[in-house]
Amino acid sequence: MQSYKESFIEYLQIEKNASPLTVKHYSRDLDEFIAFLSGEGVTIESCEYSVVRVFLSKQHEANYSRRTVSRKISSLRSFFRFLEREDVMKHNPFVNVTLPKEDSPIPDFFYEEEMEKLFTVSDLNTTLGQRNQALIELLYGTGVRVSECVKMEVGDIDFGLNTVLVHGKGRKDRYVPMGQFASNALTAYINQGRMELASKKTETSQQLFLNAKGGPLTADGIRLILKKLVEKASLTIDIHPHKLRHSFATHLLNEGADLRAVQELLGHEHLSSTQIYTHVTKDRLRNVYMNSHPRANKR
Known part of the structure; x- marks a missing residue:
């Protein structure tokens, strides 16, 4: 077996x-x-x-x-x-098994005020502070998965077009735009902090984010960094890398972004995967309806 x-x-x-x-x-x-x-x-x-x-x-x-x-x-x-x-089995015994219907949990996300606090706690005069700032700006600014983030290399960043080449699930690559805050943070980190971290290792690594010893930063390392940033910001909330991805999608939709555009940015194969974020945008939709429909609010 x-x-x-x-x-x-x-x-x-x-x-x-x-x-x-x-x-x-x-x-x-x-x-x-x-x-x-x-x-x-x-x-x-x-x-x-x-x-x-x-x-x-x-x-x-x-x-x-x-x-x-x-x-x-x-x-x-x-x-x-x-x-x-592989011709080991002639029939799949699970083929007629139906999946139990799942509840659709509302994604856990940061409010914009909470995000602003996280952007102010890193010491930008230190190598690790520059790395942490670039990390959180990239995760929130592009909505990439932590598994995609740890695979990212320096050459995947295009500062001319302000885009990031993301190597997604199932060998599916996509280009995601990044804002000026992420671009500035990454520029500072690559030109200063990353060079100092990379100098601690004899072998050259192309991975974008490095740990304190100059080796590749792991997914667990990213989780630990985010936890420390939350503690430093005195936020009494849970943190995980996917929460920044949830925040990215939620804030885009709250500001009127098209659902299919968000689907492309997140790298979702099916629109149904992106639709979970519409649960947290209902207040905005209600306001649009109340302010726009001629029979919504009798004056």
């Missing part, structure tokens, strides 16, 4: 270019399912829909969220689809 899993993980990494987080989740889901099959005395090749139903019933008994169960179904469906392609 493990050999099938290893081949599938290799397929995800090489052919599908899946993110490390996706690979981690898929690997964990497969380990759980393989352990379940072993306990039931069932091999992967003999797995049928009836076995899958027993597995799913155990998931519900364990009170997993609908979101978690949906992810596991997607992971295992993809795994068996891969086995079909």
Whole structure:
């Protein structure tokens, strides 16, 4: 069973270019399912829909969220689809399994006043302060994912056009414009702070953001930096990199940006992924309606 899993993980990494987080989740889901099959005395090749139903019933008994169960179904469906392609299976036992309907949580975002505080706490006279300012300006100014941010190289920044080349999911690249604040912060960091950080390493790194030792900055490193910035700004709020992405999209829509334009900027394949942000723009839409429709407000 493990050999099938290893081949599938290799397929995800090489052919599908899946993110490390996706690979981690898929690997964990497969380990759980393989352990379940072993306990039931069932091999992967003999797995049928009836076995899958027993597995799913155990998931519900364990009170997993609908979101978690949906992810596991997607992971295992993809795994068996891969086995079909490799002629290991003739039929995918997950093909007729429907995903449980998920709630659509409202994205967590910063208010503009909170963002302004975060932009004032970095010491721009220090190398790390310049890096942190460039990091937060880029994340908020472009809405890139943290996984896209850590892969970004110096050459991906075009200061002439003020655009960023973003290497998205599934090898899908896109160009995202950046504002003057992000451009200025990145210029200062690349010309000063980054050069000092890079000098701490003998080998040359093209990665845009470096850690205090001059090595590539990781996703966990970005999360730690943001947490410290929030603490320094005395904000009693939770922080995660995706919150800046949520804020980017929400603030654009609140100012009247087109939903499809925001979809392109975020790199969403489906418009439905972008529509979650419309929940937080209803007040603006209501104001537009009340002020514009001739029968909305009787004078």
